[in-house]
Amino acid sequence: MINCLFEDFFSHKFPQPQYLGAKAKHLAWIGKHIPKNTKIVLDAFSGSQSVAFYMKQKGFKVLTNDFLNFNNQIGKSLIENKTEKLSDRDLEVLFQKNRKPSEFNLIENIFKNIFFDESECKIIDSFRSNVELLSPIKKSLALAIMNRSLTRKVTMGHFAHTKALEYANNPDRIKRNRNLARPIKSIFWDLVKEYNNAVFDNKQDNKSFNKDAIDMISNLSEPVDLLYLDPPYCGSHPDYQNFYHLLETFTEYWKDKEFKNGIKHYFPKRNSGFDTKKDIIDSFDKMFAAANKIPYWIVSYNDRSYPSQEKMIEMIGKYKNVILDKKQYNNDVGGKGSVKGSHELLFICSPK
Numbered sequence: 001m002i003n004c005l006f007e008d009f010f011s012h013k014f015p016q017p018q019y020l021g022a023k024a025k026h027l028a029w030i031g032k033h034i035p036k037n038t039k040i041v042l043d044a045f046s047g048s049q050s051v052a053f054y055m056k057q058k059g060f061k062v063l064t065n066d067f068l069n070f071n072n073q074i075g076k077s078l079i080e081n082k083t084e085k086l087s088d089r090d091l092e093v094l095f096q097k098n099r100k101p102s103e104f105n106l107i108e109n110i111f112k113n114i115f116f117d118e119s120e121c122k123i124i125d126s127f128r129s130n131v132e133l134l135s136p137i138k139k140s141l142a143l144a145i146m147n148r149s150l151t152r153k154v155t156m157g158h159f160a161h162t163k164a165l166e167y168a169n170n171p172d173r174i175k176r177n178r179n180l181a182r183p184i185k186s187i188f189w190d191l192v193k194e195y196n197n198a199v200f201d202n203k204q205d206n207k208s209f210n211k212d213a214i215d216m217i218s219n220l221s222e223p224v225d226l227l228y229l230d231p232p233y234c235g236s237h238p239d240y241q242n243f244y245h246l247l248e249t250f251t252e253y254w255k256d257k258e259f260k261n262g263i264k265h266y267f268p269k270r271n272s273g274f275d276t277k278k279d280i281i282d283s284f285d286k287m288f289a290a291a292n293k294i295p296y297w298i299v300s301y302n303d304r305s306y307p308s309q310e311k312m313i314e315m316i317g318k319y320k321n322v323i324l325d326k327k328q329y330n331n332d333v334g335g336k337g338s339v340k341g342s343h344e345l346l347f348i349c350s351p352k
């Protein structure tokens with residue numbers, strides 16, 4: 001009998017995200033630049049977790065981090081999680097009636113008739129009440145799947161516009177994307193198999209964090225070999241809280257926020273430090289200084305971002321040797337940072 005020593009973690013497919021700036025299409029390119037002998041990787045701005053998941057598939061120990069909690073829930077369920085999947089019984093629990101309607105009514109109160117109609121809001125709120133009955137990791141998995149379902153249900157997959165219900169009733173739009181008219185529950189049920197299949201054990205104790213990146217890098221509890229940095233691209237839609245506020249509100253179930261403007265984004269927001277020109281140079285300076293102890297870095301960037309690539313090389317150059325690799329966008333991929341003719345960049349950084 002053949003002794004199977006090598007498990008192909010790539011048989012577990014990453015559920016395709018719809019997330020601004022996700023690097024799912026650039027993984028092999030990033031992978032080419034991973035230094036030999038890498039064992040522990042930190043993805044400090046992990047977003048959809050596409051890069052963290054790829055690193056997990058490669059068998060590394062992965063620490064993953066994002067300052068938005070809905071991204072951390074994907075990290076807990078697909079990076080940290082080794083074995084727990086949602087069963088048929090869990091699905092029954094999740095879609096039973098609201099356990100405490102007077103407490104779990106936030107989505108109906110804030111977003112009714114903006115992104116979803118009343119009956120869908122009630123289902124989302126009752127799901128949120130029942131999710132508390134699952135184990136912590138299953139809770140994360142259920143939240144991650146529901147958050148993905150919510151982005152599928154709205155046009156353009158984000159919440160920075162108020163066209164969701166208009167488009168959900170427009171036959172032309174529905175023809176192009178039938179999810180707009182499908183019940184949330186049915187979208188969710190379809191996704192469960194995909195997410196369950198993405199749960200695997202790469203024989204490492206991976207961990208997901210929900211911190212500010214500079215704080216995360218400054219307070220590492222173990223040595224890291226490779227740091228992957230994919231900060232918001234300042235100059236091209238860098239405010240993730242504007243686009244995905246509803247997912248954060250659903251995950252946190254905020255009781256202490258104001259909800260502002262037509263889209264009802266929560267206020268006050270978390271402080272990124274990487275989404276305004278006023279803050280970003282100072283934030284990079286602090287982050288690079290704190291990261292000096294990590295020998296290798298790979299930094300994703302774009303040639304339409306602020307500061308310029310020359311300034312980035314100058315700032316990183318204080319600490320590391322830097323090599324630049326480039327890829328041209330031949331089609332508009334979505335978002336100002338990935339328009340035709342612009343370049344996706346990688347700064348490959350090694351010890352001096």
Ligand SMILES: C[S@@+](CC[C@H](N)C(=O)[O-])C[C@H]1O[C@@H](n2cnc3c(N)ncnc32)[C@H](O)[C@@H]1O
Nearest residue numbers: 021022023045046047048050067212213230272
């Ligand atoms: C370009 S996206 C990362 C995309 C990710 N690599 C992927 O493939 O999906 C940038 C991420 O940085 C996060 N972010 C912004 N400011 C942050 C901060 N100060 N600390 C940690 N994460 C932050 C955002 O929430 C967003 O998910």
